[in-house]
Amino acid sequence: MQPTNMYMVPNPGIPGCPPGLDYLTQVDQLLIKQKVELIEALAGFESNNKYEIRNSMGQNVFYAVEENDCLTRQCCGPLRSFTIRVLDNFGQEIITVSRPLKCMSCCFPCCLQELEIQAPPGNTVGYILQQWHPFFPKFTIENEHREPVLKLQGPFCGWSCLPDVDFEILTMDEVSIGKISKQWTGLLREAFTDSDNFGIQFPMDLDVRMKAVMIGACFLIDFMFFETNN
Numbered sequence: 001m002q003p004t005n006m007y008m009v010p011n012p013g014i015p016g017c018p019p020g021l022d023y024l025t026q027v028d029q030l031l032i033k034q035k036v037e038l039i040e041a042l043a044g045f046e047s048n049n050k051y052e053i054r055n056s057m058g059q060n061v062f063y064a065v066e067e068n069d070c071l072t073r074q075c076c077g078p079l080r081s082f083t084i085r086v087l088d089n090f091g092q093e094i095i096t097v098s099r100p101l102k103c104m105s106c107c108f109p110c111c112l113q114e115l116e117i118q119a120p121p122g123n124t125v126g127y128i129l130q131q132w133h134p135f136f137p138k139f140t141i142e143n144e145h146r147e148p149v150l151k152l153q154g155p156f157c158g159w160s161c162l163p164d165v166d167f168e169i170l171t172m173d174e175v176s177i178g179k180i181s182k183q184w185t186g187l188l189r190e191a192f193t194d195s196d197n198f199g200i201q202f203p204m205d206l207d208v209r210m211k212a213v214m215i216g217a218c219f220l221i222d223f224m225f226f227e228t229n230n
Helices: 022-026 038-043 070-079 187-192 208-226
Strands: 029-034 050-054 060-067 082-087 093-099 114-118 124-131 138-143 148-153 165-171 176-183 197-201
Touching: 022 208, 029 208, 060 093, 060 208, 082 208, 093 208, 114 208, 124 208, 138 208, 148 208, 165 208, 176 208, 197 208
Parallel strands: none
Antiparallel strands: 029 050, 029 197, 050 060, 060 082, 082 093, 093 114, 114 124, 124 138, 138 148, 148 165, 165 176, 176 197
């Protein structure tokens, strides 16, 4: 009898856990790997972003795809609004990440970025709100009731030329409990594509809804600081 692959069999569900997020209760780190698009590498033509979400053993657990039209991608570049749908291995949408179109400049605190995360679609579990600061990228993580529960802070000016860039996950008392890290992908990929790798580390017992929000935060960080404006 062949052993069962735990990543291909639906979990029966955990009471109080949004459907589809059961697996997140078992992990304290994830790798989010953006898929390289050949057309971007060769022609500089912006395509919808696609991501593989893996566990610490490198096994795919989720898949994420941006939903956008060609005109928005080419005209607005990394500033664009987007909807990213996160799917499980059965093709079921378990998380929806939505970003409205806003300007992005540290000189205009009235044009700050925000993100809404739903899990499952239609059920809001949290928000990410950019906080104005002249030098450091700062964000507040809110729960579904718009109550601040965590903070996210990046390095000076979101400096993106360093091999690895860390965004610290902090409690409201400024205690570090994890991080989102942009990881070096190699000279050729960094130079010719905007394909990135990210690692997320958080406490095992963090609310599963906040783990879903951290996945959304990773997408926002990618667009704000590491996407190439073609």
